[in-house]
Amino acid sequence: MKIINFLLIIFLYFSSFVSFSNEKNFDLENKIFKNLRCIICQGQSIYDSQSDFAESMKLVVKQKLDSGMSEEEIYIFFKNQYGEWISYDPEFNTKTYFLWGLPVLIFLLGGAIILRKLAVLKN
Amino acid sequence: MIFNYIGNYSLIISVIISLTIFFLSISNLQKINIQKKINLNKLNFFQFFFVLVSFFSLVVLFVLSEFSNITVFNNSHTTKPLFYKISGTWGNHEGSLLLWLLILTLCLFIYYLSSKSRPVKERLLTLIFQEVIIIGFLIFLIKTSNPFNQIFPIPKEGLGLNPILQDPILAIHPPVLYLGYVSTSIIFSSSLASLVQGNINSLWAKHIKKWIFASWIFLTVGILLGSIWAYYELGWGGFWFWDPVENISLMPWLSLTALLHCILVLEKRSLLSSWTIILSISTFTLSVCGTFLVRSGILNSVHTFANDPERGLFILIFLFILVLLSLIIYFLFEKNLKTNNYKFNLFTKESSILINNWFVMYFLSVILIGTIYPIFLEVLSDQKISVGPPFFNKLLIPFLIPFLIFMSIGPNLKWIKNKNFGNKIQLLIFFILNLTMSFFIFNMFGTITLTSTILLAASFYLFFITFKDLIKKDYKNISQAISHFGFSLLILSILMNSILSKEIIANLKVGEEIKFMESTIKFKKVENSSRSNFKSLVGFFEINSKDNKKFLFKPEIRIYNQPQVITSEADIKTNFFKDKFFVINLVKGEDYFNIRYQEKPLMIWIWLSTILIAIGGSVSFLKRYEK
Amino acid sequence: MKNRYFFIIIVLFFFFFIVLFKGLKNPNVYIPELQKEKNLSRFEASDFYSNKKTSSLDVFNDNNFYLINIWASWCIPCREEHDYLIKLKEQNLIKLIGINYKDNFKNAKKFLNEMGNPYSKILKDENGTVSIQLGAYGVPETFIIDKNKKIIKKIIGPIDKKIYNEILLIIK
Numbered sequence: 069m070k071i072i073n074f075l076l077i078i079f080l081y082f083s084s085f086v087s088f089s090n091e092k093n094f095d096l097e098n099k100i101f102k103n104l105r106c107i108i109c110q111g112q113s114i115y116d117s118q119s120d121f122a123e124s125m126k127l128v129v130k131q132k133l134d135s136g137m138s139e140e141e142i143y144i145f146f147k148n149q150y151g152e153w154i155s156y157d158p159e160f161n162t163k164t165y166f167l168w169g170l171p172v173l174i175f176l177l178g179g180a181i182i183l184r185k186l187a188v189l190k191n
Numbered sequence: 192m193i194f195n196y197i198g199n200y201s202l203i204i205s206v207i208i209s210l211t212i213f214f215l216s217i218s219n220l221q222k223i224n225i226q227k228k229i230n231l232n233k234l235n236f237f238q239f240f241f242v243l244v245s246f247f248s249l250v251v252l253f254v255l256s257e258f259s260n261i262t263v264f265n266n267s268h269t270t271k272p273l274f275y276k277i278s279g280t281w282g283n284h285e286g287s288l289l290l291w292l293l294i295l296t297l298c299l300f301i302y303y304l305s306s307k308s309r310p311v312k313e314r315l316l317t318l319i320f321q322e323v324i325i326i327g328f329l330i331f332l333i334k335t336s337n338p339f340n341q342i343f344p345i346p347k348e349g350l351g352l353n354p355i356l357q358d359p360i361l362a363i364h365p366p367v368l369y370l371g372y373v374s375t376s377i378i379f380s381s382s383l384a385s386l387v388q389g390n391i392n393s394l395w396a397k398h399i400k401k402w403i404f405a406s407w408i409f410l411t412v413g414i415l416l417g418s419i420w421a422y423y424e425l426g427w428g429g430f431w432f433w434d435p436v437e438n439i440s441l442m443p444w445l446s447l448t449a450l451l452h453c454i455l456v457l458e459k460r461s462l463l464s465s466w467t468i469i470l471s472i473s474t475f476t477l478s479v480c481g482t483f484l485v486r487s488g489i490l491n492s493v494h495t496f497a498n499d500p501e502r503g504l505f506i507l508i509f510l511f512i513l514v515l516l517s518l519i520i521y522f523l524f525e526k527n528l529k530t531n532n533y534k535f536n537l538f539t540k541e542s543s544i545l546i547n548n549w550f551v552m553y554f555l556s557v558i559l560i561g562t563i564y565p566i567f568l569e570v571l572s573d574q575k576i577s578v579g580p581p582f583f584n585k586l587l588i589p590f591l592i593p594f595l596i597f598m599s600i601g602p603n604l605k606w607i608k609n610k611n612f613g614n615k616i617q618l619l620i621f622f623i624l625n626l627t628m629s630f631f632i633f634n635m636f637g638t639i640t641l642t643s644t645i646l647l648a649a650s651f652y653l654f655f656i657t658f659k660d661l662i663k664k665d666y667k668n669i670s671q672a673i674s675h676f677g678f679s680l681l682i683l684s685i686l687m688n689s690i691l692s693k694e695i696i697a698n699l700k701v702g703e704e705i706k707f708m709e710s711t712i713k714f715k716k717v718e719n720s721s722r723s724n725f726k727s728l729v730g731f732f733e734i735n736s737k738d739n740k741k742f743l744f745k746p747e748i749r750i751y752n753q754p755q756v757i758t759s760e761a762d763i764k765t766n767f768f769k770d771k772f773f774v775i776n777l778v779k780g781e782d783y784f785n786i787r788y789q790e791k792p793l794m795i796w797i798w799l800s801t802i803l804i805a806i807g808g809s810v811s812f813l814k815r816y817e818k
Numbered sequence: 819m820k821n822r823y824f825f826i827i828i829v830l831f832f833f834f835f836i837v838l839f840k841g842l843k844n845p846n847v848y849i850p851e852l853q854k855e856k857n858l859s860r861f862e863a864s865d866f867y868s869n870k871k872t873s874s875l876d877v878f879n880d881n882n883f884y885l886i887n888i889w890a891s892w893c894i895p896c897r898e899e900h901d902y903l904i905k906l907k908e909q910n911l912i913k914l915i916g917i918n919y920k921d922n923f924k925n926a927k928k929f930l931n932e933m934g935n936p937y938s939k940i941l942k943d944e945n946g947t948v949s950i951q952l953g954a955y956g957v958p959e960t961f962i963i964d965k966n967k968k969i970i971k972k973i974i975g976p977i978d979k980k981i982y983n984e985i986l987l988i989i990k
Binding site: 107108110120121123124125127128131148149150151153154 | 847848850853856859920945946947949950951952953955956
């Protein structure tokens with residue numbers, strides 16, 4: 069019983085943060101901003117960057133969103149103009165098989181090593 | 192002036208002493224001479240002392256604004272406050288390397304004093320390996336990054352330090368971080384030395400455990416300070432950007448965390464000895480690799496120091512030699528390790544640590560591959576891509592779920608064999624309750640995916656379990672309980688924060704207002720003023736919340752003249768529930784301002800939980816009881 | 819067995835070293851150069867003089883070589899390359915379209931009066947969005963469009979003698 073009381077208290081504490089949001093568009097906009105790199109301040113996304121170029125890019129993204137382009141189409145547009153570098157999300161193509169595949173391979177390799185060490189498999 | 196020469200020659204004396212220690216240790220290996228051993232303590236001290244003198248000279252040069260010194264000229268200014276003149280000493284490439292050396296020599300000195308319980312030959316070998324590192328860095332410093340180069344004619348004023356870097360947290364961030372990185376060198380040297388001598392056993396593990404914990408605590412706090420600074424100073428309320436330099440600081444931490452768990456297994460059960468050595472090598476390698484990547488100009492980042500490929504080449508070769516030597520030593524002396532084909536039983540503490548290492552190594556490989564893959568792709572195929580937050584999120588978050596669940600179960604298991612896996616029912620009830628609760632939470636927000644729901648459930652699960660462990664008052668495991676609870680709180684806070692944060696970005700003129708959720712933001716006025724080295728523009732914003740509470744925000748824009756930089760100082764109101772974050776920006780050529788207002792729940796818990804993790808580690812030093 | 823592992827690791831190791839060594843030499847700043855021919859995307863901009871909204875379809879309507887030059891009066895390298903633009907106009911083999919980037923009208927007109935006007939049409943890009951439609955990110959930048967409305971060359975930075983000759987080769 070104590071546990072349930074305790075859980076309820078924690079739950080109520082966390083639910084004090086609840087607020088309903090109608091900022092759906094904002095969220096999508098910001099999501100795209102955080103995904104595109106600024107060419108002037110190259111270490112930052114256009115969301116973080118204060119350069120003029122970032123401001124212009126944000127305007128273009130907003131224009132495209134308003135004209136009905138989807139998130140994917142917007143990324144394709146910018147990659148067409150500036151190269152794949154402009155997006156923080158690397159594609160999955162011949163260039164990036166190792167990028168996406170190696171970590172998973174390492175995970176599986178680790179799993180295999182562990183299995184050998186565990187007294188699970190009986191020879 | 193004279194401190195330039197004192198600084199320079201102290202370094203040279205230090206090199207001589209280092210070489211002396213090196214050769215003396217080698218000769219001592221062959222014939223043990225107690226007389227000479229005492230001398231080694233003194234020599235270690237003087238090696239440290241002269242680097243300290245050199246470092247102190249550089250500080251004096253900065254404080255006195257002695258612009259005959261090129262480093263001071265490039266990085267300081269007469270109008271800088273005293274505190275920042277001092278911290279400017281290590282806020283540049285040359286000075287920070289000198290700080291590296293200072294801590295390197297200090298660690299060695301402390302190590303030799305505190306390792307009297309270890310066999311003589313092991314201590315000497317540690318000394319030798321450490322000296323190789325010290326001499327390498329000394330030569331690197333003197334030859335390519337000497338902080339005591341002079342310029343003539345003497346300039347009247349310096350080029351100033353970036354005002355963004357004039358911050359108290361950023362001032363202590365490098366020293367704390369370096370304490371963490373550099374102390375991994377002792378772990379490295381001691382591991383190799385112990386391997387050569389065939390001493391990798393429970394006793395050695397107990398001895399090196401202190402260093403591992405100390406190093407880990409400093410790294411945790413160091414990385415935390417960097418994130419706190421980024422949050423308060425960089426303007427947009429982010430604290431982790433998956434920037435290459437941040438990733439590089441995280442990698443040694445991950446390796447060290449794995450090592451920290453491993454050393455416990457080695458101490459208690461004398462198992463995993465070869466893996467422990469490999470982790471020791473990799474942790475130090477990653478630390479030096481970090482130094483290379485940040486200073487060589489090979490990476491594209493906001494954080495990098497001045498880019499100089501010549502320096503990068505030196506570090507690369509040095510790193511290469513170190514790793515090559517350590518690999519050779521490992522393969523040569525591996526037969527000294529008492530390996531046995533021990534099979535781990537499934538539900539034991541040691542197998543959960545194995546699983547922990549498995550996952551942590553996976554996280555490490557994701558970050559490592561994500562960070563250096565663009566370099567490899569560009570060299571091999573001349574194509575440039577970017578790897579950023581989406582990549583890391585996609586590959587890390589799904590694996591975080593099983594990791595959290597394993598972390599909930601693992602620490603409570605016993606060594607060797609778990610007789611009763613009792614409390615199974617309690618654990619199951621916990622988990623189901625969690626799942627239901629998370630489902631409700633997500634239903635209320637109307638958002639998100641199955642992954643996020645299960646992730647939240649797993650985080651809550653870990654949170655409750657670790658909290659239960661914490662209040663159980665089991666003093667034998669209190670440091671583990673605190674750190675694990677801290678970690679669960681960290682994951683939970685980050686998760687809730689990222690789900691529940693709300694923001695608005697708009698362009699406003701003075702007098703205008705805008706609606707944000709159920710509140711109104713009013714732009715009341717702007718105040719101009721002039722300070723010692725910048726002009727200040729403060730915007731006054733009033734936010735009326737729905738229950739008629741008023742909050743006044745005063746975000747500031749600072750226009751510096753030396754160097755010409757414009758910064759935004761956010762106004763952040765913090766409490767235990769959420770942070771309210773207000774920033775304004777100038778818009779070129781317009782009469783309106785760009786404003787950003789964010790409400791970020793649980794922000795302060797992210798910092799507090801990390802501190803809790805570090806506290807847990809520190810408590811392990813206070814342990815009075817042994818199992 | 820162990821020797822084989824060792825060998826593999828050492829080889830991997832050398833590989834890492836060589837790649838990182840080569841990586842040091844590459845500049846780490848990214849420049850969005852033109853990798854292959856691209857179609858000229860449609861865009862809209864206001865006319866410089868009349869402020870009328872113009873579509874790119876109306877501007878690039880002939881079967882001609884076109885040159886799009888993004889310039890501004892406040893941009894110093896633009897002054898350096900302006901002579902080459904005048905020379906190109908005099909060749910009469912290519913039509914020059916100017917895009918005035920984030921500029922003040924009076925200053926821009928003064929610039930043209932001083933340095934000459936090589937453009938058969940000038941458009942305005944006050945907020946930078948038009949340049950982004952083309953794939954530019956600063957001034958000066960120049961695009962060479964061939965008769966099939968494809969962007970065949972992109973010049974980032976001012977046109978110098980070498981580039982001028984390359985352009986001549988293309989249009990002749």
